[in-house]
Amino acid sequence: MSTAQETAGGEIEPWEEVTPDAARRLLVAAVEAFAERGYHATTTRDIASRAGMSPAALYIHYKTKEELLHRISRIGHDRALDILRTAASGEGSPTQRLAEAVSSFVRWHAGRRTTARVVQYELEALGPDARAEILALRRQVDAEVRGVIEEGVASGEFDVLDVQGTTLAVLSLCIDVARWFNVDGPRTPDEVGALYADLVLRMVGAAK
Amino acid sequence: MSTAQETAGGEIEPWEEVTPDAARRLLVAAVEAFAERGYHATTTRDIASRAGMSPAALYIHYKTKEELLHRISRIGHDRALDILRTAASGEGSPTQRLAEAVSSFVRWHAGRRTTARVVQYELEALGPDARAEILALRRQVDAEVRGVIEEGVASGEFDVLDVQGTTLAVLSLCIDVARWFNVDGPRTPDEVGALYADLVLRMVGAAK
DNA sequence: GCTGAAGGTGAGCGCTCGCTTAGAGTGCCA
DNA sequence: TGGCACTCTAAGCGAGCGCTCACCTTCAGC
Numbered sequence: 001m002s003t004a005q006e007t008a009g010g011e012i013e014p015w016e017e018v019t020p021d022a023a024r025r026l027l028v029a030a031v032e033a034f035a036e037r038g039y040h041a042t043t044t045r046d047i048a049s050r051a052g053m054s055p056a057a058l059y060i061h062y063k064t065k066e067e068l069l070h071r072i073s074r075i076g077h078d079r080a081l082d083i084l085r086t087a088a089s090g091e092g093s094p095t096q097r098l099a100e101a102v103s104s105f106v107r108w109h110a111g112r113r114t115t116a117r118v119v120q121y122e123l124e125a126l127g128p129d130a131r132a133e134i135l136a137l138r139r140q141v142d143a144e145v146r147g148v149i150e151e152g153v154a155s156g157e158f159d160v161l162d163v164q165g166t167t168l169a170v171l172s173l174c175i176d177v178a179r180w181f182n183v184d185g186p187r188t189p190d191e192v193g194a195l196y197a198d199l200v201l202r203m204v205g206a207a208k
Numbered sequence: 209m210s211t212a213q214e215t216a217g218g219e220i221e222p223w224e225e226v227t228p229d230a231a232r233r234l235l236v237a238a239v240e241a242f243a244e245r246g247y248h249a250t251t252t253r254d255i256a257s258r259a260g261m262s263p264a265a266l267y268i269h270y271k272t273k274e275e276l277l278h279r280i281s282r283i284g285h286d287r288a289l290d291i292l293r294t295a296a297s298g299e300g301s302p303t304q305r306l307a308e309a310v311s312s313f314v315r316w317h318a319g320r321r322t323t324a325r326v327v328q329y330e331l332e333a334l335g336p337d338a339r340a341e342i343l344a345l346r347r348q349v350d351a352e353v354r355g356v357i358e359e360g361v362a363s364g365e366f367d368v369l370d371v372q373g374t375t376l377a378v379l380s381l382c383i384d385v386a387r388w389f390n391v392d393g394p395r396t397p398d399e400v401g402a403l404y405a406d407l408v409l410r411m412v413g414a415a416k
Numbered sequence: 417g418c419t420g421a422a423g424g425t426g427a428g429c430g431c432t433c434g435c436t437t438a439g440a441g442t443g444c445c446a
Numbered sequence: 447t448g449g450c451a452c453t454c455t456a457a458g459c460g461a462g463c464g465c466t467c468a469c470c471t472t473c474a475g476c
Contacts, residue, residue, distance in 0.1 A: 022453075040248035041333070044434060054455050059435065061453095121329065121387075125249070165395070165403045169381060172388065176380040179329075187373070195373045199411045230423075252464060262425050267465065269423090 014079050014115070018071070023061040025051040030068045035114035039069055039125040069122060070130045076119035077137040083108055084144040094152030095206045101148060102174060102200045103193035109177040110189035116178035145170055149204060159205030170200050222287050222323070226279070231269040233259040238276045243322035247277055247333040277330060278338045284327035285345040291316055292352040302360030303414045309356060310382060310408045311401035317385040318397035324386035353378055357412060367413030378408050 018024040029050035033042040044065050048055045062068050087101035109116040123134060146167040152158035160166050173196060181192065226232040237258035241250040252273050256263045270276050295309035317324040331342060354375040360366035368374050381404060389400065 020453095038246065038248055038332070040246055043432080045432090055434090056436080056456080057454055065434070124246070161406070162403055165400075166407065168388065169404065169407050172384040173377060173381050175387075176384040179383075180376065180380065192373070195370055196377065198369070199374065199377050202410045202413065203407045205410065228423090251462080253462090263464090264426080264466080265424060273464070 014075065014112070017075070020061075022051070022053070022057065026053070026058055026061055027068060027071060031072055031114055031118055034069065034072070034122055035117040039118075039122045066125070066127060066130070069118070069125060072115070072118055073123065073126065073130070073134050074137075076115050077134055077141075080105070080108065080116075080119065081137055081141055081144070084141060088144045088148050093157060094148055094155055095157050095201060098145075098148045098152060098204065098206070099197040099201055101145065102170065103197040105174045106177055106193040106196045107189045109174060110181040110187075110192050113178055113181050113183065116175075120175050120178050142167060142171065152204060152206065157206055166204060169203065173200065222283065222320075225283070228269075230259070230261070230265070234261070234266055234269055235276060235279060239280055239322055239326055242277065242280070242330055243325040247273075247326075247330045274333070274335060274338070277326070277333060280323070280326055281331065281334065281338070281342050282345075284323050285342055285349075288313070288316065288324075288327065289345055289349055289352070292349060296352045296356050301365060302356055302363055303365050303409060306353075306356045306360060306412065306414070307405040307409055309353065310378065311405040313382045314385050314401040314404045315397045317382060318389040318395075318400050321386055321389050321391065324383075328383050328386050350375060350379065360412060360414065365414055374411060377411065381408065 015024050015028055018027050026047060030042070030047045033046050033050060036042075044058050045055045047065075047068070048058050051057075058065075058068075062071070083104050084101055087104050088097055090097055090100060092100070109120075123131060126134065146163060149158060149160060149163055149167055149170075153160050153163065177192060177196075181187075181189075187195075223232050223236055226235050234255060238250070238255045241254050241258060244250075252266050253263045255273075255276070256266050259265075266273075266276075270279070291312050292309055295312050296305055298305055298308060300308070317328075331339060334342065354371060357366060357368060357371055357375055357378075361368050361371065385400060385404075389395075389397075395403075
């Protein structure tokens, strides 16, 4: 049995590590509000009322509004890094692992779009210390993707002129999904993941 | 002689259409502030003081803070669309025109990063009417890129399974440049433009 | 020299923000 | 049953927000 709860849709709810229950409800409410309006446009009163609590209740579980963002960003980056690591260190050729990394990373950005939006676009609202901690995680994200591409180049499967530039472009493509993906749109997260994996394999010159 | 002024760096300053001078200074100050901190985290006092004026002066030239964002977004989208139209309707094969479209669009996002950030990421701060107007421009942006890809498919130069999905991915790649590009980083806008044009041609299966 | 339009300022209004405080309700254990 | 720890609320503080208003300066036209 998984340690993570699953929703009706079969998607993993990644906030089970946040306790007690009231703290988790506040955090989930904050993710939704930050994703919809952005950190600065969200009020603590809005977060509390979404969680069905009074404004003061927020400060029992979190010192400041920024701490809420920090917790969300930290957990979200951990999850994103975990997804990439699992794919990058799995079995199979660099081609297969890059395809799996891109498709699972994209699925996460599309399927958990609200979280991904906060994680990818609200970084600058963090203070210097928290931002530095998160930036370290992002360098690890970059390193995972770059590693797979380097292996593919070394094995001769890939044909890449600028490894770091291509790494950046691959991540760029995946991350931007959080900006445009629409749950009510014509594509499922799985479909976008498959399409983007194909496009990325083309970008690195992998044989089909 | 061009109707646009040029800076010392040779880059076109696109705000010459904004008059009088004080209104332009306020608008340029707002672009910088919105790009740095986001629309909601920027105060009208900050904008005015960057322009060397008192807080009240802003309201002589603009009805509200949101009108400033609207003007910036409108002019920026017009410029972005103009860049794409010029490239897409130019001479040469679909391959050449797609490469030119991507490289010039990316150059704009990198070289005029502050404007591009506001244009691409502060859309949701606009009210319903203004947002609808801007969304119409974005559909035209999409149509320009899709048009070139469709021509390449029709001529047999491109090998694309999902034209609309690939169009979205191409635009996605270009737009995300505004998020990560760093003026002090190792790459010039020209270099990123050339790299991304190459990557996009690979994505559409164009012969090298 | 006078006038009106245009562009500017200092002061501050009404409001909402993030956050605090005093105290009430609830359940656990001696 | 009493007391304590924990959780939550009602009320509201000080600060800073977008924006306004009364007034000042500059300058072209007569």
